[in-house]
Amino acid sequence: MNVKTLGLLGTGVIGGGWAARAIHCGINVIAADFDPTMEKWLRDSIDNSRQALSQLTEGIPLPPPGKLEFTTNPLEMAEKSDFIQESVSEIEELKTKALLPVSEVARPEVVISSSTSGFLPTDLQKDLKHPERFIVGHPFNPVYLCPLVEIVGGKLTSEEAKDIAREFYEDIGMQVLMVNREVPAHIANRLQEAMWREILHMLNEGMATTRELDESIVYGPGLRWAVMGMNQLYMMAGGDGGARKFMEKFGPTLTMPWCNMDGPELTEDLLDKFEFGTNQQAKGKTVRELEVIRDECMVAIQKVLAKHDFASGKTLNAFRARKEKQWR
Ligand SMILES: NC(=O)c1ccc[n+]([C@@H]2O[C@H](COP(=O)([O-])OP(=O)(O)OC[C@H]3O[C@@H](n4cnc5c(N)ncnc54)[C@H](O)[C@@H]3O)[C@@H](O)[C@H]2O)c1
Structure with a gap:
């Protein structure tokens, strides 16, 4: 159609x-x-x-x-x-x-x-x-x-x-x-939600500030997530032994108390911490100004990935090929 x-x-x-x-x-x-x-x-x-x-x-x-x-x-x-x-x-x-x-x-x-x-x-x-x-x-x-x-x-x-x-x-x-199978929150939001609940727990219990929590993503795993997903990355973390070796090394942590899965209660105190922390991080910039920074970086990342014909860069290349066929 x-x-x-x-x-x-x-x-x-x-x-x-x-x-x-x-x-x-x-x-x-x-x-x-x-x-x-x-x-x-x-x-x-x-x-x-x-x-x-x-x-x-x-x-x-x-x-x-x-x-x-x-x-x-x-x-x-x-x-x-x-x-x-x-x-x-x-x-x-x-x-x-x-x-x-x-x-x-x-x-x-x-x-x-x-x-x-x-x-x-x-x-x-x-x-x-x-x-x-x-x-x-x-x-x-x-x-x-x-x-x-x-x-x-x-x-x-x-x-x-x-x-x-x-x-x-x-x-x-x-x-x-x-x-292929309908479940509440589909796929990606289930993953985001697991992390979001842990972030709120850590914030609520004073384990880390909003800035520290965000830096732990941006300078670490976030940088590689635009390129590869968690399964592929963890397979690589197993070295030459791949997926099995990774599980041998890190499988035991799955039974350790490394995360919470239930969301915390949304108290006024937690809302204050979230609001105060993220406003401090924004350093006076408006949401619109932050959007411009986010957008410029997201464009640049996708263009770099396109040079490697990888991840979202591959989607951009496929879009280009489709439109060249349609309009040239
Ligand atoms: N915000 C996100 O990051 C995000 C991401 C993916 C999907 N979604 C989903 O997209 C949907 C919209 O989210 P949003 O963040 O844009 O919400 P929003 O509150 O910004 O916008 C909702 C709009 O719907 C209008 N509206 C409400 N009832 C209406 C009706 N009966 N008829 C016509 N207009 C009506 C409201 O006036 C409002 O402008 C939600 O289902 C949300 O879960 C949100």
């Missing part, structure tokens, strides 16, 4: 990121949010992402940017869309209520995808009209620079809907991870 118009339901941080990526790739966007003040926010966030997106796709032949239309009426959006991406707040009831009328108006062949961070597609699709075209398409922030999207089907989802979603996401430069 050729997606000419992407419909967005919810235009916050994630909806804004989808809009920026799609428009940059020449797709028209009709964005619906029940809060009319979000139009300005959305237009600003698209403007803010333009420079990083242009740098990332420098030299890649792309059609002229798509156009943006904003509406407070989700049904108008549903009527005009060839593919719908829902990104309303992470409340299950709110999502199912918002999706139902959209599914009643959208053409039956239009795929409806949810950006949900953790809900199961089977739960979200059960009352929808044509539930077989419903999937989860879970992205990462910033959506315009992070290529990963996890596609998860529910019990009623058709293979065709997943294929259409894959084709569309690859067409806007994304790396599709087909999640």
Whole structure:
């Protein structure tokens, strides 16, 4: 299916990121949010992402940017869309209520995808009209620079809907991870959550500050995670003996008290520590200023990886090859 118009339901941080990526790739966007003040926010966030997106796709032949239309009426959006991406707040009831009328108006062949961070597609699709075209398409922030999207089907989802979603996401430069079994929080968020809970425990119990916790990632494992994942890296840490040798060396730690898995209670004291610590780390920079630094570095990392045709750089090279075939 050729997606000419992407419909967005919810235009916050994630909806804004989808809009920026799609428009940059020449797709028209009709964005619906029940809060009319979000139009300005959305237009600003698209403007803010333009420079990083242009740098990332420098030299890649792309059609002229798509156009943006904003509406407070989700049904108008549903009527005009060839593919719908829902990104309303992470409340299950709110999502199912918002999706139902959209599914009643959208053409039956239009795929409806949810950006949900953790809900199961089977739960979200059960009352929808044509539930077989419903999937989860879970992205990462910033959506315009992070290529990963996890596609998860529910019990009623058709293979065709997943294929259409894959084709569309690859067409806007994304790396599709087909999640074969639906579980709460899919794959990547389960991993992030395990680490996040441990971070909050350590902060809560005064073992480390937000700065120390972040430095332990940025100067250490974070640097290698853009290149390889934990399994491949740990196999290498086994030396010539590989995976088995690694487990021989570090397997015994799995039974030691090295981490907590239950999240701590969110007390005011913990919230204060998180807020105070991260504000200190920001050294007076606004979120927008921090985003510019983050974006420039994320672009540079992906360009270096592209030279090695590795990890997200390989996705960028595949996007270039696809667009060269389409537009040259
Ligand atoms: N923030 C992240 O890092 C992240 C990453 C991946 C996925 N997600 C998921 O994406 C979704 C959106 O997250 P976000 O961070 O952009 O949230 P957000 O709060 O920034 O934006 C949600 C938007 O949805 C709008 N909205 C709420 N109910 C609506 C309705 N019924 N109709 C139309 N608009 C409605 C709100 O006005 C708001 O603008 C959530 O499901 C979240 O779990 C978030």
